[in-house]
Amino acid sequence: MTSNPNSILLTGGAGYIGSHTYVALVEAGYNPVILDDFSNSHPAVLARLERITGRPVVCERRDVADTAFVQAMLQRHAVAAVVHFAGFKSVGESVAQPLKYYRNNVGGMVSLLQAMDAANCRTLVFSSSATVYGDPASVPITEDFPTSHTNPYGHTKLVCEDMLAALRTANPAWQVGVLRYFNPVGAHPSGLIGEDPSGIPNNLMPYVAQVAVGRRPCLNVYGNDYATPDGTGVRDYIHVQDLAQGHVAASQALLDDGEGGDSFTVNLGTGKGHSVLDVVRAFEQASGRPVPYQIMPRRQGDVAQCYADPALAQRLLGWRATHSLADMCADAWRWQSQNPEGYE
Ligand code: UD1
Secondary structure (H helix, E strand, O other), X not given: XXXXXXXXXXXXXXXXXXXXXXXXXXXXXXXXEEEEOOOOOOOHHHHHHHHHXXXXXXXXXXXXXXXXXHHHHHHHOOEEEEEEOOXXXXXXXXXXXXXXXXXXXXXXXXXXXXXXXXXXXXXXXXEEEHHHEOOOOOOOEOOOOOOEOOXXXXXXXXXXXXXXXXXXXXXXXXXXXXXXXXXXXXXXXXXXXXXXXXXXXXXXXXXXXXXXXXXXXXXXXXOOOOOOOOOOOEEOEEEHHHHHHHHHHHHHHHHHOOOOOOOEEEEEOOOOOEXXXXXXXXXXXXXXXXXXXXXXXXXXXXXXXXXXXOHHHXXXXXXXXXXXXXXXXXXXXXXXXXXXXXOX
């Protein structure tokens, strides 16, 4: 069966980054279909996607590890490429429950690749993370920096990257784009979709947003004695809309290249570092609300600075981030203030 070059399967397409990428792919003329088990996402996102795009969403509710089901789905929709988001992403939870992470992130990937091989679909974009750089020796980080891991979550991302490299060695027909995300934040400018963490947010931006909206009293700033300009941790925050465009560019590059074309591994970041206090100030500005904070001890496993050299993505994919920290905060605030309890 020949595939439809516009048909793209998004595993985990109902999640935070998956849902924004869904919209960007539709706007670029693709027909994305979603596979999601809603273990860490909300079915209400589907109606929001229909409102934004003005067309019905095709979504199948199933675990990505159901090999036979995924193979049949790939064939049913004549899928040309898969973007694989489905995976767990909490560092702390991965330390407490490592097998949950290896099963879903590594086992899910093995199953997906087997299903793709059986369906003769060998084009994949993979959601990796800057976590694969461990504690970088310097910044900005280029893709040839050594990789390492300090927790099971990070290890699963590295294992998946290695698995994809081995697969390409075994069969050069595989075309793989590995995207190493820096710190995705912000929301769709409509305020209809955004990040909706369950329980207490682990990540900075959703925590700050919940303080600003009054759901939590105060931000804990984990350390102000790092070797950074103001002592707090520096990260490369990237607007989720820019990240979504990065997936469109990566899919296009692989699909336009024909079978066995060039695979790539690229950073998706802005190349700019912002401190925790930069984010607090930018969010206060965007929201007009105070964000009270207290300085706490460092969080275990945190690094002082982490930001990308994004030049390779620009060269290979013609992609670069265009949104500022102010844009990220304005859109995160619109989402948070319009949906104070998330999708509930
Ligand atoms: C974290 C993960 C990383 C993962 C990424 C996914 C850790 C150690 N790292 O990255 O592996 O890929 O999320 O999005 O969990 N901060 C506070 N107060 C808070 C929360 C964060 O001060 O309540 C600070 C942190 O110390 C850090 C910065 O804000 O300096 C960003 O933290 P976070 O949003 O959790 O991202 P990372 O730690 O970069």
